[in-house]
Amino acid sequence: MKKTIKPVYDITLLPASYGDSILINYGLADDLKYILIDGGPYYALKDIGDSIKLHAPQLKEIELLIVTHIDADHIDGIIRMLHQGKLPFTIKEIWFNGYGQIKIFKEDDGHLLGYKQGEYLSSLIEHKHVEHNKTHFEGKAIAIKDSASPICIKLAGGFKILLLGPDETTLAEFAKNWEKESTNIADIDAWLKSLESNPRYTDRALLGVDSIAELQAYEATNDNSLENRTSIAFIGVYAGRSCLFAGDKPNDAMLGVIQSLLDNRKIKKSNYNWTPGKLHIMVVVKVHSTL
DSSP states (O other), rough: OOOOOOOOEEEOOOOHHHHOOOEEEEEEEEEEEEEEEEEOOOGGGGHHHHHHHHHTTTOOSSEEEOOOSOOOHHHHHHHHHHHHOSSSEEESEEEEOOHHHHGOOSSOOOOOSOHHHHHHHHHHHHHTOOOOOOOOTTTOOOOSSSSTEEEEEEOOOEEEEEEOOOBBHHHHHHHHHHHHSSSSOOOOHHHHHHHHHHHHHHHHHGOOOOOHHHHHOOOOOOOOHHEEEOOOOEEEEEEEEEEEOOOTHHHHHHHHHHHHHHOOOOOOOOSSSETTTTEEOEEEEOSSSSS
């Protein structure tokens, strides 16, 4: 009798201190593919790397790296990782909404935090010649039109991403002040030079280790900031199982688009684990923000 090979859909929460870093592996045991979501704060990179080696020793290529938004506890580890020399794995594609992707939505004035990290990462992606927001979006922003318009994207190996956000209106609000905050927008050479002089991403002495007491004492709070609302959030579907990856997206923003799915049934049943009027989400990953 021929042995049946069951598909794998595993999720590993990596040791990212007070931040987020998640590794997804999916596929057949002899042909696993990997998705990495966020990289925690800059000083957690070594622990994250060690954990990846432990849980995915055969990892040679990341199918998709998703940087959900520009908060330091999500983006800084990725900046530090890409700023290293040769990586132990290749990265096929990165999803990240930098200024080059969101400027089309720019409207009026406002305030934007983390633009420097956004410029650093955008410059590194360009410098490393990594595909940027290519799948489905052809280099444009990772976004849905509105809460009534979720998008289903299929990756290599059959993994499906049901994109829940951000929406174009939120990105319009997010983009409106990037020009005011930065004097060297998309100047790759200038930002790479600035990166070289920033010990946050270069000085190994800054790498630290959180104590158990410090982590236990950390209190997450509700944060409905603009930056959090721009999080790339999605339901990942594979082998009949569904998991919600929320980034730091506030609950009300997510529930709106999920309710729209239930009400309007915009996505066909074959696209994810679906029965009329119900979404079967088996796991919700929202690591450090309060629910």
